[in-house]
Amino acid sequence: MSERHPPAIRATGLRKTFRSTDGSTVVAVDGVDLCVQPGEIVAFLGPNGAGKTTTVDLLLGLTRPDSGTVEVYGGTPRQAVAAGRVSAVMQTGGLLPDFTVEETVRAIAATHGRTDRVATVIERAGLSAIAGRRVQACSGGEQQRLKFALALVPDPDLLILDEPTAGMDVATRQHFWDTMRADAAQGRTIVFATHYLAEADEFAQRTVLIARGRIVADGPTADVRASFGGRTVSFRPPPDVVRPDGLDPAWLDRVEQALVPLGVDGLEVSSASLEAAFLALTTPADELAGASR
Amino acid sequence: MTALAPTTRSPRPALATYAALDLRRQLRDRVGMFFIVALPSFMYVVFGLGSEDSVGSGNVAMYIMVSMATYAAVTATTTVAGGATTEQVMGWGRQLALTPLRPIAIVGIKAAVAMTVAAVAVALVFTIGALTGASGAASDWALSALLVWALSAMFAIYGLAICLLFRGPNTPGIASGLIVVMAFLGNLFTPMDGLMLDIGRLTPMYGFAALAHYPQTDGWLPLGGHDPLWLPVANVLAWTVIFALLALWGLRRSRARA
Numbered sequence: 001m002s003e004r005h006p007p008a009i010r011a012t013g014l015r016k017t018f019r020s021t022d023g024s025t026v027v028a029v030d031g032v033d034l035c036v037q038p039g040e041i042v043a044f045l046g047p048n049g050a051g052k053t054t055t056v057d058l059l060l061g062l063t064r065p066d067s068g069t070v071e072v073y074g075g076t077p078r079q080a081v082a083a084g085r086v087s088a089v090m091q092t093g094g095l096l097p098d099f100t101v102e103e104t105v106r107a108i109a110a111t112h113g114r115t116d117r118v119a120t121v122i123e124r125a126g127l128s129a130i131a132g133r134r135v136q137a138c139s140g141g142e143q144q145r146l147k148f149a150l151a152l153v154p155d156p157d158l159l160i161l162d163e164p165t166a167g168m169d170v171a172t173r174q175h176f177w178d179t180m181r182a183d184a185a186q187g188r189t190i191v192f193a194t195h196y197l198a199e200a201d202e203f204a205q206r207t208v209l210i211a212r213g214r215i216v217a218d219g220p221t222a223d224v225r226a227s228f229g230g231r232t233v234s235f236r237p238p239p240d241v242v243r244p245d246g247l248d249p250a251w252l253d254r255v256e257q258a259l260v261p262l263g264v265d266g267l268e269v270s271s272a273s274l275e276a277a278f279l280a281l282t283t284p285a286d287e288l289a290g291a292s293r
Numbered sequence: 294m295t296a297l298a299p300t301t302r303s304p305r306p307a308l309a310t311y312a313a314l315d316l317r318r319q320l321r322d323r324v325g326m327f328f329i330v331a332l333p334s335f336m337y338v339v340f341g342l343g344s345e346d347s348v349g350s351g352n353v354a355m356y357i358m359v360s361m362a363t364y365a366a367v368t369a370t371t372t373v374a375g376g377a378t379t380e381q382v383m384g385w386g387r388q389l390a391l392t393p394l395r396p397i398a399i400v401g402i403k404a405a406v407a408m409t410v411a412a413v414a415v416a417l418v419f420t421i422g423a424l425t426g427a428s429g430a431a432s433d434w435a436l437s438a439l440l441v442w443a444l445s446a447m448f449a450i451y452g453l454a455i456c457l458l459f460r461g462p463n464t465p466g467i468a469s470g471l472i473v474v475m476a477f478l479g480n481l482f483t484p485m486d487g488l489m490l491d492i493g494r495l496t497p498m499y500g501f502a503a504l505a506h507y508p509q510t511d512g513w514l515p516l517g518g519h520d521p522l523w524l525p526v527a528n529v530l531a532w533t534v535i536f537a538l539l540a541l542w543g544l545r546r547s548r549a550r551a
Binding site: 060062081082083084087088090092094095096098099103106107108110111112113115147150151 | 305306307308310311314315317318321322380383384385386387388389390391392393394
């Protein structure tokens, strides 16, 4: 790999443990290898407690790994942060309640030496109307948008988003992803952690499925869905049987009858989803067994 | 965006801009500023107004003005430094960790803000004093103001130490409450003598207050007695070291937990 164009992220053998309150050791991240090329859009998908946030902290250099290495654009995460090449919307990143929205942006812009970006990012994050509002008076979704504006300040090449749409309503979420899509089209690399399956499904070209601190699947989102989402046979119905309210029931009956000689029963009509893959891969086997008892 | 071009950006943090925004936020905090500025000014007016009897190179009003300015400056630096710790705990520190700002710069900014707020508090109490009959030798007046302002830095370390050691929403309140106790023991609010004075001499604010009054009194105490200069100096040095060690200990504990 040419060092002139190093990958956006190269993580090798990342491992991080924490001591929990009762003194036992919890392995949060357990041997994660990850390589993200510039321009990729990668979803980091996993249930709560899977190690997503810890991995994000490791990628940003906010936490030191017990073992393993992280490189961001060929340097340390701290160097990439200092150069403004990577920034993030963090799940637990705090805001100061007694700053206004605009003051918050100006303060962070000052730390980057990019006070010229204040107006741009306020507009990009859709905050113009509430720029003068105190942070403590902002809703969860508005605060989330403010964090997004802060992440845009250095105009980063790599944007890491940890549960970026938490607290946003449907319309805001839609708008947020539209903005992200436009950014990605211009070549920004985006890595986002989410437990909203639909977000990974819709937005990411590549999905990394993480469970219990390990990567359990990594590939094009469609492949991850296809190879792990159960055994689904799908086909496209002829256009004339597709109605606004669903498929023509008479046609479905004929399909069912045609399948009976093949030993197929219980025909179900659904669209494929990542949900199945998610559940199959992230639920421990003993829990599944327990649930079925 | 420069995804493909090798970048050599050299962002230079605008530290002054950040400090100015932070200072303005601090000065806007009505509750905080009440305790830093309004309460000491009020107490000066209650206890000091019209006390024309002479003390050392000035009058009683000046003596009380210096006492209240000391209390105001200590409250200012404790509040700002303690608030800085709370900000870190609340996650603003994580936000700043994603900027080019280095931890030493963050500490420097907070120190500058704390000392500026302290300067505002001292200036206000001294101005009220000057307008309402506090009088004394101009050079002692200026030296007192400078001492009050500069020495209040040791209580920034105190605020930092307390808030690092006892984390929680009530900690800044505890830190301010302890200041009142220390101010009494430090001979700031009511003149002490006898056993209380002997005990008070060992407490953190005594040396500070005694040094602040030294230009006016040369160490002579309101109820009789005299402090040689080495005593308050030793007190200030000892407590500065103790606060610094406590802050370091707190910092280490908070790191271990993170």
